[in-house]
Amino acid sequence: MKVLRAVVVLAVLVVAAYLAYRYLVQPPGRSADTITVYYCKTDGVTLVAWKVSRDPRMDPNKVAFYATAQALAGPPVSVEAIRFPAGTIVKHVDLSGSTATVDLGGTISRSAGGSFAESGEFRGLIWTLTALPGITAVQIKVDGAKVATLPGGHLELEQPLARSSF
Amino acid sequence: MSSNNPWHVRASRHFPALCAASLALLLPIRSVAAPAPAYWFAGTNLIFTKAQTHGGELAVALDDPSLARFLIKLNATVAYDPGSRLVIVTSGDRRVVTFTLGDTRFENGPLLERAPFAPYAVGATAYIPFVTLAKALYVVPVKDGATTVLQPQIGGLDVRTRDRVTTVTLSSAVPIRFKRTSPGGSERLTLVFSGVASTLETKRSIGGSAELRGVSIQSGGTARNPTTTMTFDATPQTMHVLANSDTPNVIAVAFAKSGVGLSGVPIPDAGDAASVIAAAPRPSSSAPSTESSAGPSDEYAPVGSEVPAEAAIPPPPLGSPVVVTSLDLLPADAALNVRVGVSGPVRYEWHRLTDNRWYVDLKNAMLGIPARDEQPPGSAATGLRVRQLAGDQNPTVRIAFTLVSPRQVNVVASDNGFTIAIGGLDDLEPQRVGTGRVAGGMLIASAPLANPGDLWSTPAAMLHPIVPTNPKLIVIDPGHGGSDAGAAHNGLTEKALNLDISKRLRAILVARGWQVEMTRYTDTDVFAANGSAHDELQARCDIANNAGARMFVSVHINSYTDAALNGTTTYFYKDSDRALADAVHRRLASVGTADKGVRKEEFYVIHHTTMPATLIETAFLSNASDASLLKLPAFLQRVAVAIADGLGDYASRNPVNATSTSDGS
Known part of the structure; x- marks a missing residue:
């Protein structure tokens, strides 16, 4: 009886170990598991796409959150790009229908940048999010609330932005 | 488990250990x-x-x-x-x-x-x-006796060569501080970074660069106060500058042969990355203001304080209230047309709320029919309310709809009044507010609109019946002001320059026979000090909308963290305003800085004004060359003349009676 119990326990452990092994060595970064992140060049007009890998298990909300964080960070620092103010963070992203609501915080709530920067920053973010399946518009919030504009007072953020907004 | 995937190979080799680890994971953690x-x-x-x-x-x-x-x-x-x-x-x-x-x-x-x-x-x-x-x-724990020191590192070194310029970008865990120990002008550049160590390879050859042979890196100092010395071995006759970066944790050094244009600043004997970043726009009370120094020059008439705020054109006096005499609902498939009869000319203002409610207020109007609260026929709207809002002093009639979705809504003049036309399609980019004036009994269409459905087949030009109540009036909006300084760079503040240019522009336009109103005449907020951006910007729009202006021009100065950027940009939002922006920019493009073109952007003040509107970013305060121009009264005058010329060009090509002066929706 003791031998049988030991065999059963061992079998269970081996199965569990195999499952854990499969989980742990799941090959990362399949070619399809990338998202396209856009940034605006410093000419203020040209959008450039770059790919970043993502965890294939991310659900759409996570992907949108991750894409937003990538767009806020921008491309590698050696690349000239119009960037959000350093210290801008994404607090929450919510998908509802075809609209992504992005709640930003940090430096941007105190930012009073020029129209040039605002335009390039949000152009890249909106293009990044609307490149994700099913998202056509982006509602921006700052610290949980809708705002008419950033403190600098240029780009209108009260209504959802779409690619056609630019 | 044969696989070319290195993950698989590595995992297979370590399968026993992974089994053990996996079993451990099964135990309570x-x-x-x-x-x-x-x-x-x-x-x-x-x-x-x-x-x-x-x-x-x-x-x-x-x-x-x-x-x-x-x-x-x-x-x-x-x-x-x-x-x-x-x-x-x-x-x-x-x-x-x-x-x-x-x-x-x-x-x-x-x-x-x-x-x-x-x-x-x-x-x-x-x-x-x-x-x-x-x-x-890029922070590494290092033992220092019994203490674990978290030691910041320079963790990234990126070299790129483009257009005969080689740029080395260094990324650090903490904001970068450095000293230059090599003599200025030397081909060999040595920088000592304090407070950071380096885990980078100690010697790196640069291939494919005609400007830089290599970089050598040496760590020194103590665990708590590390230093890193970097020596850049440049080729003969190579110059170097600090290129711009937008974060103090990154520094970029650009190398190029003499004669090749290098954008950046000379490398000082000591400095930090933050010092080469064009500071984010911050109001500075100590910054000299050009507002007070905008004195007269030989080239133009002084415009300092000659225009008091009281000179603003007052709204036209109210006469006897008009009377709303009828309101008929005419459904047409998915659309709904609401024909409103009025006894005389009436000014109106409509608003679209974010929850799909839409209402129009008829100013100085009395409701001559019973108030209504009902569900209208058709599928365009689920609710209709008509009521009298105010008493004898400012009587207003409000007609409000609850739309089923963000439907297109147009206000068009019709027989003995006007028609509110709610379309069967959604407006993807709906306007939020509009104003206008219709004359009772005056027709915009050539014939009465017998069939309500015709409203949606009417040419777009016919759906813009609103004419400016003052076709000689231009409203100038000097951007920012009061508690909002806008950008501040190079000893200049945006709000002061905006006002300076606007005053010059006003003087020129008045001399040319225009009536001109400004949203502000002094360094002040338009709505209230420290008010919300929405209130502040809407107050500027309201001035132009309520005055029934012919054109609206908002004057700004741009700024950006990259000090290399310069130039003039002219913005429009409503497609119908493109012609105005083009006309103004055609004149502005030659004032002396770079031409950054005409662009469409959803900026608040050019979205929520109902007349042709444009926003001008004259130049970049953050650019040394543009800033030096902006310090010249002659340049500011050239800008003002160019804007005035552009407005004149537009007005002459678009006479009022042929112009769509509001989107009407």
């Missing part, structure tokens, strides 16, 4: 709340009060005050979204490090790495492996 080890960092001990040891490693709560201090020193930010289980850290040099709760793997920029344990949550608090995070942020 104990996170122990124990006194966390103290780390020395940047002159202080970091003592984590919200930390646990997890398998011998330190797990720190995201809301631990010491972690917050640590991240602030690094110029890093953290975002945690409990719903998505993601912890996203953005380093000071703009890399994204992404942890997922319950997963040992994490993404460090483009690399997939593994932490000793998976981040986890206790209640609403997430705990992350601290040392793993620190290393990802």
Whole structure:
């Protein structure tokens, strides 16, 4: 009886170990598991796409959150790009229908940048999010609330932005 | 398990160990709340009060005050979204490090790495492996006796060659401070970075660059006060400058042969990355203001204080109220037309709210029919209310709809009044507010609109019946003002320059026979000091909308963190305003700085004004060349003349009776 119990326990452990092994060595970064992140060049007009890998298990909300964080960070620092103010963070992203609501915080709530920067920053973010399946518009919030504009007072953020907004 | 995937190969080799690890994972995991080890960092001990040891490693709560201090020193930010289980850290040099709760793997920029344990949550608090995070942020624990020192590193060195310029970009865990020890003008550039060590390879040859042969790196100093010396071996006759960066954790040195245009600043004997970053626009009370120094010059008539605020054109006096005599509902498939009869000319203002309510207020009007509250026929709207809003002093009739979706709505003049035409389609970019004036009994269409459906087949030009109540009036909006200084660079403030140019523009336009109103005449807020951006900007729109102006021009100066950018940009939003922007920009493009073109942007004041509107970004305050121009009264005058010429060009090509002066929707 003791031998049988030991065999059963061992079998269970081996199965569990195999499952854990499969989980742990799941090959990362399949070619399809990338998202396209856009940034605006410093000419203020040209959008450039770059790919970043993502965890294939991310659900759409996570992907949108991750894409937003990538767009806020921008491309590698050696690349000239119009960037959000350093210290801008994404607090929450919510998908509802075809609209992504992005709640930003940090430096941007105190930012009073020029129209040039605002335009390039949000152009890249909106293009990044609307490149994700099913998202056509982006509602921006700052610290949980809708705002008419950033403190600098240029780009209108009260209504959802779409690619056609630019 | 044969596979070319290195992950598979490595995993197969370590299968027994993985089995053991997996079995261990099946056992209960104990996170122990124990006194966390103290780390020395940047002159202080970091003592984590919200930390646990997890398998011998330190797990720190995201809301631990010491972690917050640590991240602030690094110029890093953290975002945690409990719903998505993601912890996203953005380093000071703009890399994204992404942890997922319950997963040992994490993404460090483009690399997939593994932490000793998976981040986890206790209640609403997430705990992350601290040392793993620190290393990802280029901070390495180093033993110094019994103390563990968190030592910042220069962790990134990127070399790019483009257009005969080689740029070396260095990324550091902390904001960069340096001294130049090589003589100025030398081909060999040596910089000593204080407070940071380096894990980079000590010698790096640069291939494919005609300007730079290589970089050698030497670490020195102590564990608590490390230094890194970098020597850049440039080729003969190569110049170098500090190129712009937008974060103090990054410094970029550009090398080019003499004669090749280099954008940047000479490398000082000592400095920091922050000093070469064009500071973010900040109002500075000590900054000299051109507002008070905008004195007369030989080239133009002084416009200093000659225009008092009281000179604003008053609204036309109210006469006897008009009477709303009828209101008929005419459904047409998915559309609905509401014909409103009025006894005389009436001004109106409509608003679209975000919840699909739409209403129009008829000014100085009395309701001559019973108030109504009903569900209209058809499928375009679910509710209709008609009521008298105010008493004898300012009588207003409000007609309000609850739309089923953001439907297109147009106000068009019709027989003995006007028609509110609610379309069967949604307006993808709906306007939020509009004003206008219709004359009772005056027809815009050539014949009465017998068939309501015709409204939606009417040419677009016919749907713009609103004419400016004052076709000689131009409203100038000097951007910012009062508590909002706008951009501030190079000893100049945007609000002062905007006002200076606007006053000059006003003087020129008045001399040419226009009536001109400005949204502000002094350094003041238009709505209220420290009011919301919405209130402030809407107040500027209201001035133009309520005055029934012919044109609206908002004057601004641009700025950006990259001091190399310069030029003039002219913006429009409504497609019908493109012609105005083009006309103004055609004149502005030759004032002396670069031409950055005409662009469409959803800027508030050119969206919510109902007449042709444009916003001008004259030049870049943050650019030394543009700033020097902006200090010249002659340049400001050239700008004002160019804008006035452009407005004149537009007006002459678009006489009022042929112009769509409002979108009408």
